[in-house]
Amino acid sequence: MIVEYLKGNSTKAELWHKYTGQSEEHGQLLNWMRKLGYISTSLVGKRAERFVTLRQQAPLALDTEQLLDPQVLQKRIQELEKQLETARLKAEGYELIIQLAEEELHIPIRKKSAAR
Secondary structure, eight states: OHHHHHTTSSOHHHHHHHHHOOSOOTTHHHHHHHHTTSSOTTOOHHHHHHHHHHHHHSOOOOOHHHHHOHHHHHHHHHHHHHHHHHHHHHHHHHHHHHHHHHHHSOOOOSOOTTOO
16 A cells, blocks of 8 residues: 555545545544654655655665666656756756845855865
8 A cells, every 4th residue: 555655646535545445534644654664754744645655756665577667767767867957957056046135135054175
């Protein structure tokens, strides 16, 4: 159930109903994810949900069968390239924000190399 949830095709509520027949899950899936090591027990609330979202973007290691399937590998490469591009754009945006803050607001943000 957890792996199916992390693939991102279904919500927790949908999966819970599918496998248990109950309409409400009451955080049980998240508890199982903590117990099984999918998320850290120190993460709570929105931070845990954010971590789960990140796990959906970077699935668990591929099975041996999947390593031999060119279509699965090609899809994985495309996912990783998309994640890399997103990270590059975020870094570029943060760099621009820092540069603007330093120039326009005269706020020293970057650590100077001579500082010790």
